[in-house]
Amino acid sequence: MDALPAVTRTHCPYCALQCGMELHAETGTPLRVAGWNGFGVNRGALCQKGATSTELLNPAVRLTTPxxxxxxxxxxxxxxxxxxxxxxxxxxxxxxxxxxxxxxxxxxxxxxxxxxxxxxxxxxxxxxxxxxxxxxxxxxMSAAAAASQRAFGVDRGLPFPLADVAHTDVILLVGSNLADTMPPALRYFTAQRENGGRLIVVDPRRTRTAEQADLHLQPVPGTDAALAAGLLHVLIAEHLIDEAFIAARTTGFQEARAEAQRWWPERVEAVCGVPAGEVRAAARMFAGVSAGAEDKAENPYGTSGMVLTARGTEQQADGADAVNAWINVALAAGKAGRPYCGYGAITGQGxxxxxxxxxxxxxxxxxxxxxxxxxxxxxxxxxxxxxxxxxxxxxxxxxxxxxxxxxxxxxxxxxxxxxxxxxxxxxxxxxxxxxxxxxxxxxxxxxxxxxxxxxxxxxxxxxxxxxxxxxxxxxxxxxxxxxxxxxxxxxxxxxxxxxxxxxxxxxxxxxxxxxxxxxxxxxxxxxxxxxxxxxxxxxxxxxxxxxxWPCPTPDHPGTPRMFLDAFGTPDGLARFVAVACEPAIEEPCAEYPYRLTTGRVLAQYQSGAQTRRVRALNAAEPGPFVQLHPDLAAVLAVAEGDAVRVTSRRGSAVAAARISDLIRPDTVFMPFHWAGAGRANSLTRRTTDPVSGMPAFKTAAVRLEAALVETAQVETARAETARVEAAQ
The missing domain is CATH 3.40.50.740 (Rossmann fold)
Incomplete structure (x- = not known):
């Protein structure tokens, strides 16, 4: 094998942002990580996971023999x-x-x-x-992939460069907490707001990403399709749709329109828990009403907009339909197939x-x-x-x-x-x-x-x-x-x-x-x-x-932006999909009165198999927790850090209470990075979306009670941290 260079430009092993990094190999010292300023996606920025990624190369924390x-x-x-x-x-x-x-x-x-x-x-x-x-x-990504195939004939996470986000007038971000999952990507959303754009975030929790939004909608988990239908209803009722775009570049609108007629804002409020006034405000904001951007010289089409979805709306038993419901909103407003417009799915894995x-x-x-x-x-x-x-x-x-x-x-x-x-x-x-x-x-x-x-x-x-x-x-x-x-x-x-x-x-x-x-x-x-x-x-x-991609010949420049001339369907038209908004299959009941939703935290990644072996990441987030509202904590008589047992029809998990008024009182959140007693996926359902096969990770009915013993998983995490520290 040829000698390896002293400085290697490569990409982070974690999420789909694939941040550029430089690895410096110096004799007698561990491999050193630095941001790669010349790579435009992250421009030198790295999150804590990327910055500590070389610790996984340590033979003491990885496999070295069959x-x-x-x-x-x-x-x-x-x-x-x-x-x-x-x-x-x-x-x-x-x-x-x-x-x-x-x-x-x-x-x-x-x-x-x-x-x-x-x-x-x-x-x-x-x-x-x-x-x-x-x-x-x-x-x-399966729900978003299936929905994109139905609507556009092609599934590519973002059919435009991430940099376009900074130049978009209004963004509807659904089910994503980029501040924790892809921190270097957040700079584009910050730039978008600095450029006069507006951001709508849909999330049951008021996350660090939602804190940056002009409008934050907090729906009941599992009701995203109904919420999207409510926005489409308002666009239609208030004559905010782009009729010329719909006629020229789409098909299937009348069927989607008929379904949306059933979801007036007050009904959406009753089902989703989002006030009717906020549903109307979100639709108007997305359509560009009073945005002050209609005359921007760089966008002759009027206000530009994007709908971006992630796991929060996709990991549901109707995940593909929920995504298509959000795509319908983008299509109805004419915000697709144009500069700084479109639907995109934020891919998670590398x-x-x-x-x-x-x-x-x-x-x-x-x-x-x-x-x-x-x-x-x-x-x-x-x-x-x-x-x-x-x-x-x-x-x-x-x-x-x-x-x-x-x-x-x-x-x-x-x-x-x-x-x-x-x-x-x-x-x-x-x-x-x-x-x-x-x-x-x-x-x-x-x-x-x-x-x-x-x-x-x-x-x-x-x-x-x-x-x-x-x-x-x-x-x-x-x-x-x-x-x-x-x-x-x-x-x-x-x-x-x-x-x-x-x-x-x-x-x-x-x-x-x-x-x-x-x-x-x-x-x-x-x-x-x-x-x-x-x-x-x-x-x-x-x-x-x-x-x-697509890049079909050796002299082809690649395709940064798709769909500007035609969509990937046989006739080049985007498809509206009429979505029947059904309630979650597993609704709360007397025995399991609360909703569980799951997700990620900043310092850990996916199943944690890698990040739980990194000393600094374990120190930042050493074990599982249950985020719950102060009102619910009072009902349970638990304080910050107390052990809480969460039980569903499939099993139980025990983790420390993390009390916050940034989550709905009827909902609890658990990250899914840990095994053992704190394993969140001991609680989740195998129920899948019939279109895509996506499991319903985001909605499970649970009950909660104070646990009399500290979770064994916290002890395991501490032992693992000690082992990593000893090895390093």
Whole structure:
């Protein structure tokens, strides 16, 4: 391998902002992180997670050798690579032979590079020949993806650069707390307000992001579709719709209009808890009434506007419909397909977009092709050198896939995911993983899921490998290797290649550049066309800004802004979707009188498998908590820091009380980053959106009571912090 440079420009391993960073390798000192000022998305800014990301490279806090459990009752023990690979191949082969190829499943992650995600999909369909592959991105972006496909014919998180936010007159931000989840992105919203723009935030909690809003709507969790329908009702009733845009560039308005007629503001108030006056004010503000921006020379269309959604509105049992209801608002106001206008979904995971574009999702092949499309199957099969009829059909979405473990699915390969903590109804999921005949996990750390495995493969992480990702804007980026991995650590690509050889499919590509080249061929002509991209081209772009897909030829400049001329539907028109706004399936009752909603905090990330191993992040947020209103705390007779037991129909969790008047009195909030007694997903539902397969993380009926003992999870967090400190 060539010598690595002293300073490497690369990208953060965490969220989909993919902040640019510089890694400084100096002899005898740990790798040092600095912001990369030349990368325009974050312009040198890093959050605390990015700034401490190199601590995960410490051998004391990560896996450095394969682990093997020869019997389910035995402990995981160090093994050689040949022992781990041979055992895995033997078990996968035997289970496939004995129970059929569909008895083997694959579960991936939204943090995997394109090369890994693509190879995982190819491995499932060509080597294992199983339809059952899905990934944890199903928990993140699936509702927005399905809604965007229905409305625009294309799903790309933001169909415009994030920088456009700063120049938009009015933004409707739904279900996102960017101040905690993507702090460097907040600068664009601050600039938007400094430029005279206005911000509407929809969130049941008054978060740090909501504090910046001109108007904050606090709906009952799970009622977003009704709230959006109420805004559409006001736009129609007060003649604030853009009739010319609707006629020229959309279809389906009359059906959506008829549904919206049922949701006058007073009815919305009764269902959503948002005052009727605020519903009217939000609609008027979004339409640009009294915005003072109609004559801006840079926008000849009048006031510009965006609707941006995130997990708060998407992780519901009607997630796709809820997102389409918000898209309807944007379309009716004529705020789409124009400069500084449009709908966008704020992607969460580092490569959540690329993970589904290139074959990690149960119903898709590379290039965002549908696996049921005969032409798509022929094209991809030709690239893979296999007959099209050998490719399996659609598999089961993530929640169904995990629920099938131990019954229909007897063996599972997991890469870059920790469903024991991140999946809904997590205790049930844990029981299903324990019921498997064989579980293999590829991960950087010994996560709670890896601890259940029969084989654990220690794999390289972001700074130890080169690969590509797509950020929330559809910008394809090259992450560059900065350091060599520990001696006994290999790439996921090497693991898949070695397993493929043992299972009778030699020649599986393991070079990231070669894998990406094949991916580009497989994506050619698809919706997400990467065929004009390569590692070399991405490496050569000035200051490394990346290129936005679609990028179909080597001389194509990429597509920063989509839909300015036509939408991605066959006729080029955007679709209104008539949304029937139904109440949440699990409403509060006498036994479970409160609503639980879940989410993230600033200092931790996703299942916490990585961030809970970083000393500074644990110090900032050491354990789980329950945010509740002072009125509810008084009813429970609990004080700040007291242990509270939260119980749903699925299980219980215990965490410390965090009392705040910034949340609705009928709602409690728990972050989902911890395992053990404080695991929030012990409470959440496996109920899924029928359109997208998105689980209903944001709405669960619960009861609360003071707990007599301190949560064991706090003790676990303290012990883990002490272990990390000792290691460092």
């Amino acid at each position: 682990l093997l459990r020869s019997h389910r009752s035995a402990e995981l023990e160090p093994a050689t690579w040949d022992e781990a690979l041979d055992f895995t191949a033997d078990r996968l082969s035997a289970i496939g032979a004995g129970h059929g190829r569909d008895a083997v499943g694959v579960f991936g992650g939204g943090g995997l590079t394109h090369e890994k995600a693509y190879s995982l999909g190819k491995f499932a369909r060509v080597v294992l020949q199983t339809p059952h592959i899905d990934y944890n991105g199903r928990f993140c 490569n959540g977009q690329g993970g589904r574009e290139h074959g990690q999702k149960a119903d898709q092949l590379p290039g965002y092709r549908k696996i049921t499309d005969p032409a798509a199957r022929e094209h991809v099969a030709a690239v893979w050198g296999v007959p099209a009829d050998s490719l399996p059909g659609p598999g089961r979405p993530a929640v169904e896939l995990l629920a099938s473990c131990g019954t229909d699915i007897r063996a599972l390969l997991v890469a870059g995911s920790n469903p024991v903590v991140s999946a809904p109804d997590a205790e049930f999921v844990t029981s299903r993983l324990r019921a498997l005949e064989f579980l293999a996990v590829c991960d950087v750390v010994l996560s709670e899921t890896a601890a259940l495995a029969d084989v654990v493969f220690p794999v390289t992480q972001w700074a130890e490998e080169t690969g590509t990702v797509t950020n929330l804007e559809g910008r394809v980026l090259l992450r560059r290797q900065a350091v060599a991995p520990p001696e006994a650590v290999r790439s996921d690509l090497d693991v898949l290649g070695a397993l493929a050889s043992r299972l009778g499919r030699p020649g599986f590509l393991t070079s990231p550049a070669e894998v990406f080249s094949e991916l580009a061929q497989a994506s050619a002509g698809g919706v997400a066309d990467y065929s004009g991209l390569s590692h070399e081209r991405l490496d050569a772009t000035s200051e490394g800004p990346g290129l936005h």
